[in-house]
Amino acid sequence: xxxxxxxxxxxxxxxxxxxxxxxxxxxxxxxxxxxxxxxxxxxxxxxxxxxxxxxxxxxxxxxxxxxxxxxxxxxxxxxxxxxxxxxxxxxxxxxxxxxxxxxxxxxxxxxxxxxxxxxxxxxxxxxxxxxxxxxxxxxxxxxxxxxxxxxxxxxx
Amino acid sequence: xxxxxxxxxxxxxxxxxxxxxxxxxxxxxxxxxxxxxxxxxxxxxxxxxxxxxxxxxxxxxxxxxxxxxxxxxxxxxxxxxxxxxxxxxxxxxxxxxxxxxxxxxxxxxxxxxxxxxxxxxxxxxxxxxxxxxxxxxxxxxxxxxxxxxxxxxxxxxxxxxxxxxxxxxxxxxxxxxxxxxxxxxxxxxxxxxxxx
Amino acid sequence: xxxxxxxxxxxxxxxxxxxxxxxxxxxxxxxxxxxxxxxxxxxxxxxxxxxxxxxxxxxxxxxxxxxxxxxxxxxxxxxxxxxxxxxxxxxxxxxxxxxxxxxxxxxxxxxxxxxxxxxxxxxxxxxxxxxxxxxxxxxxxxxxxxxxxxxxxxxxxxxxxxxxxxxxxxxxxxxxxxxxxxxxxxxxxxxxxxxxxxxxxxxxxxxxxxxxxxxxxxxxxxxxxxxxxxxxxxxxxxxxxxxxxxxxxxxxxxxxxxxxxxxxxxxxxxxxxxxxxxxxxxxxxxxxxxxxxxxxxxxxxxxxxxxxxxxxxxxxxxxxxxxxxxxxxxxxxxxxxxxxxxxxxxxxxxxxxxxxxxx
Numbered sequence: 001x002x003x004x005x006x007x008x009x010x011x012x013x014x015x016x017x018x019x020x021x022x023x024x025x026x027x028x029x030x031x032x033x034x035x036x037x038x039x040x041x042x043x044x045x046x047x048x049x050x051x052x053x054x055x056x057x058x059x060x061x062x063x064x065x066x067x068x069x070x071x072x073x074x075x076x077x078x079x080x081x082x083x084x085x086x087x088x089x090x091x092x093x094x095x096x097x098x099x100x101x102x103x104x105x106x107x108x109x110x111x112x113x114x115x116x117x118x119x120x121x122x123x124x125x126x127x128x129x130x131x132x133x134x135x136x137x138x139x140x141x142x143x144x145x146x147x148x149x150x151x152x153x154x155x156x
Numbered sequence: 157x158x159x160x161x162x163x164x165x166x167x168x169x170x171x172x173x174x175x176x177x178x179x180x181x182x183x184x185x186x187x188x189x190x191x192x193x194x195x196x197x198x199x200x201x202x203x204x205x206x207x208x209x210x211x212x213x214x215x216x217x218x219x220x221x222x223x224x225x226x227x228x229x230x231x232x233x234x235x236x237x238x239x240x241x242x243x244x245x246x247x248x249x250x251x252x253x254x255x256x257x258x259x260x261x262x263x264x265x266x267x268x269x270x271x272x273x274x275x276x277x278x279x280x281x282x283x284x285x286x287x288x289x290x291x292x293x294x295x296x297x298x299x300x301x302x303x304x305x306x307x308x309x310x311x312x313x314x315x316x317x318x319x320x321x322x323x324x325x326x327x328x329x330x331x332x333x334x335x336x337x338x339x340x341x342x343x344x345x346x347x348x349x350x351x352x
Numbered sequence: 353x354x355x356x357x358x359x360x361x362x363x364x365x366x367x368x369x370x371x372x373x374x375x376x377x378x379x380x381x382x383x384x385x386x387x388x389x390x391x392x393x394x395x396x397x398x399x400x401x402x403x404x405x406x407x408x409x410x411x412x413x414x415x416x417x418x419x420x421x422x423x424x425x426x427x428x429x430x431x432x433x434x435x436x437x438x439x440x441x442x443x444x445x446x447x448x449x450x451x452x453x454x455x456x457x458x459x460x461x462x463x464x465x466x467x468x469x470x471x472x473x474x475x476x477x478x479x480x481x482x483x484x485x486x487x488x489x490x491x492x493x494x495x496x497x498x499x500x501x502x503x504x505x506x507x508x509x510x511x512x513x514x515x516x517x518x519x520x521x522x523x524x525x526x527x528x529x530x531x532x533x534x535x536x537x538x539x540x541x542x543x544x545x546x547x548x549x550x551x552x553x554x555x556x557x558x559x560x561x562x563x564x565x566x567x568x569x570x571x572x573x574x575x576x577x578x579x580x581x582x583x584x585x586x587x588x589x590x591x592x593x594x595x596x597x598x599x600x601x602x603x604x605x606x607x608x609x610x611x612x613x614x615x616x617x618x619x620x621x622x623x624x625x626x627x628x629x630x631x632x633x634x635x636x637x638x639x640x641x642x643x644x645x646x647x648x649x650x651x652x653x654x655x656x657x658x659x660x661x662x663x664x665x666x667x668x669x670x671x672x673x674x675x676x677x678x679x680x681x682x683x684x685x686x687x688x689x690x691x692x693x694x695x696x697x698x699x700x701x702x703x704x705x706x707x708x709x710x711x
Contacts, residue, residue: 012595021585021598047165048239051172054435055588055599056443057408058529059551059629061543063508063606065522067446068529068544070551071631072435073408073586075599079238087165091441091590093600095409135453138583140498142455145471149463219439221534238592241441 019110019124023103024092026127031102034123044105047087048079050097076100082108166201168215168239175199179216186333186342191295191306193287198338199239203231205257208338210281217279218242218253225251227258248278255281260312263322266330274327277345281333285310287341294350295343305352306341308334319349376421390414399603399632400424404673405431406533406552408602408631425554425673432674442588445596449606449629450508452582456633459509460576461610467506472581473633509578510608513623520613520624541664546648547641551630553671555637561661561671562643570647570659574626577610581633605634609642616654624653 023031035041054072061068077091078100088108090100106123109115169175175197182194198208199215205228206214214236218224223245224236233244236255245251248261260282269277292307322329322345329345343349377384391398391414401413405428412431420426456472459465471477513519529544537549550558565572583601590597607628615621626646628638647661660666670676 017595017597024598024600045167046170047167049168049170049172051439053439053441054407055441055586056531056533057586057602058444058446059449059547059604060446060522061547062522062625062627063449063510063608063629064524066525066527066529066544068547068551069443069531069533070447070548070604070629071403071406071408072440072533073602074412074438075441075588077441077590079592081165089590089592091588091597091599093586093602095411136501137498138453138455139501141496142470142472142582143499143501144497145456145473146499147469147471220441241439241591 016107016110018128019120020090020103020107022124022128022131023090023099023106025131026099026103028096028099028102030127030130031099031106031123034126035102035106038118038122041105041109042083044080044082044088044108046078046101047081048077050076050078050100052076052095052097055091055093078104080104080108082112084112086111165238166203166235167199168201168235169199169212172215172239175212176216179212182340183213183216183333183342186340187331187344188299189304190297190299190343190347191289191293191304191341193289193306193339193341195339203228203235205229205283206232206235206255207257207283207335209335209340210255210257210283210333212338213281213333213335213340214253214255215240222252223250224253224255225261226255228255232257251278253279253281255283257283260315263318263330268322268325268328268330271328274329277328277330279331279333281335282311284308284334284336287334287336287339292352294352295347296350297344297347299344300347307352308341309336316349316351319343323348376419385418387411387414387418390417396633397422397424399630399634400555400637401427401431402631403634403637404428404552404554405435407431407435425677429674429677442590444599445587445589447584447586447604447629449580449584449604452506452580452584452604452606453601454506454580454582456581457506457578458576459578461509461578462512465507465509465512467504474635506580508608510610510625513577513610518622519610520619520622522625537668539665539668540651541668543645543649543652546664546668547627547629547645549668549671550628550641550644553641554673554676555634555640557671557673557676558640558644559636561647561667562640565643565647565659565661570650570661571655572643572646573612574643574646575610576639577608577625579605579607579635579638581605581635603632605630605632605638607635607638607642609639609646611646613653624649 052074055075056072057070058067059070060066073093074095075091075093076095076097079087079089080101081087086108088104088106090103090107092100092103106119110119179196182196186192186194196209196212199211202208202211214224218236218240220241222242224242225245225248226232226236236242237244248254248265249267254261254266266278266280267276269275286309288307290305292305295304295306326345331345332343334341334343391410394417397417398410398413401416401424402408402410405413412434413427416427416430417424419430454470456474457467457470459469510519514521530542532545532548564570566574581603583603585598585601587596587598589595609626610623611626613622613624624646626642628641628645630637630641644661644667647659648664648667650657650662657663
């Protein structure tokens with residue numbers, strides 16, 4: 001039963017943490033496109049309609065000391081309920097209400113062990129792969145600007 | 157307790173921004189014209205014993221920076237925390253907003269602000285049995301041209317004396333919303349009550 | 353008297369706004385700038401507006417720049433005003449800049465530091481010659497070269513010094529930091545409050561103050577221990593979940609400025625740090641912030657604080673360009689009644705002075 005109602009207040013579920021992180025980094029269009037390849041999800045009810053607000057981003061003094069308030073960022077949240085009572089949540093950076101609602105819907109659907117494998121394969125893994133590819137390209141570009149010092153000693 | 161609350165977690169405003177704006181407008185109107193009854197659109201699934209107007213006010217006024225005290229049970233508490241993001245105050249005196257569905261907490265026990273910062277005071281949302289204009293108390297003070305009449309059903313017996321004491325503390329003091337169903341009226345700390 | 357004039361201004365104001373809108377658009381024969389173009393092609397202006405507006409949202413900052421006709425202080429003002437309409441859901445866990453996905457990372461103190469010197473997309477080493485090719489209809493440049501990126505750790509330079517015991521450690525702790533957006537500035541201001549204020553402070557003001565510490569107004573001997581720029585993950589703990597989730601990534605620039613410290617009664621000679629952290633790619637701002645942060649630590653390090661950059665009231669009261677703009681620009685608003693009384697006073701004083709001179 002606890003599985004049916006989500007895992008609020010529970011210990012961090014690494015799988016859930018991961019899919020929420022992937023969805024937060026994906027655009028609404030990217031999520032919708034992959035979701036469209038699957039049978040339509042059951043209708044959901046908006047428990048907390050998409051709403052944009054702020055998160056105060058914090059840093060640490062000296063990079064590793066006590067926290068300080070760096071500045072705020074926009075974030076959009078949404079919570080939905082499925083007919084079976086499962087509740088999905090989303091908090092995503094930015095102001096995209098559709099992204100937040102899709103992410104909340106997927107969070108609810110992914111908690112269903114029967115639906116999970118298909119959703120992971122069709123939605124989450126492709127999104128994660130695209131994000132990893134973007135990050136890898138960025139890292140490769142950075143690596144190309146790494147300075148290769150050559151020592152003057154050998155030139156004597 | 158937690159799983160039970162989750163299974164019954166109810167929706168808040170259908171349109172969080174627009175509905176809260178409309179309710180805020182009504183609250184402003186109510187405070188500006190003490191004793192005049194306003195009607196608000198209630199959140200459709202507010203858990204009992206929360207009434208429509210009281211629940212709407214709570215979602216409109218409370219946020220992460222305002223500790224809330226309420227006596228409406230764990231379900232209502234979880235609902236308020238989830239939708240308004242408000243911390244729950246341990247004692248009435250620590251709350252910025254209070255919602256009383258049962259007995260009214262003594263006004264003198266609530267945050268009244270300071271001489272320097274009288275706005276750091278509590279606002280009490282009180283659920284009552286009924287509100288009727290044109291009869292009952294004679295209200296006077298800022299926002300009322302001569303006199304306005306309001307009957308409130310379901311207040312504790314000593315209310316008039318409590319209110320007079322609250323009013324005497326101006327500029328400090330507590331402001332009050334009276335809610336019955338989807339109707340509300342306000343008594344800011346400046347309003348004088350005389351028996352009708 | 354003043355009110356008559358204000359009332360009469362209504363139509364003039366409308367006409368002025370209509371003209372402003374037209375000036376904003378410029379020559380209608382040219383295509384209008386899109387917000388997307390500003391966000392993509394004026395990215396550093398967007399970063400500056402987000403930093404000084406103290407609100408990270410690239411799209412909003414780009415819109416603000418368009419609306420403000422490129423006046424970046426006005427744009428920061430617009431962003432600050434907009435953020436007041438939004439509820440705050442949470443505070444993030446402190447960003448882990450040590451785990452940054454690095455696009456740029458340089459050190460002026462160590463040549464061969466682990467992870468190496470990564471130049472990233474920088475203006476450094478450009479010749480500062482105007483590139484007239486950009487004035488022509490330009491094509492997208494070819495993709496930049498790529499090299500295999502070993503997953504090498506990039507430890508912080510301050511950490512390397514700390515291992516030797518030569519770097520003053522940071523005060524750890526997870527105390528809830530003070531928040532300028534909730535409580536007005538009060539003095540003495542502790543370091544977390546100062547850093548928040550500097551992070552949203554005006555780049556030009558901080559640059560000048562940082563510069564002043566190098567030129568003798570303050571006893572700074574700074575080295576760039578490290579500058580790093582890249583993406584960090586933002587995490588929050590929503591109360592309804594009770595565990596941390598990632599809500600996205602933002603670009604930040606961090607500067608660790610290493611400074612000599614002669615030691616005090618309680619501490620041996622060692623290095624201390626000045627710290628800069630800003631939204632976006634904003635290296636000059638991060639460096640200036642780090643210089644000023646170190647200067648403002650004079651008091652807590654037991655140093656003599658005599659220079660302007662070492663005065664926390666002077667720095668913190670004046671570094672916010674939205675506040676500064678408000679106070680300077682309010683002078684142009686109608687002061688007819690105020691001035692009338694000044695005028696009468698001067699006339700009186702003159703009359704008295706002239707009369708006395710005549711006697």
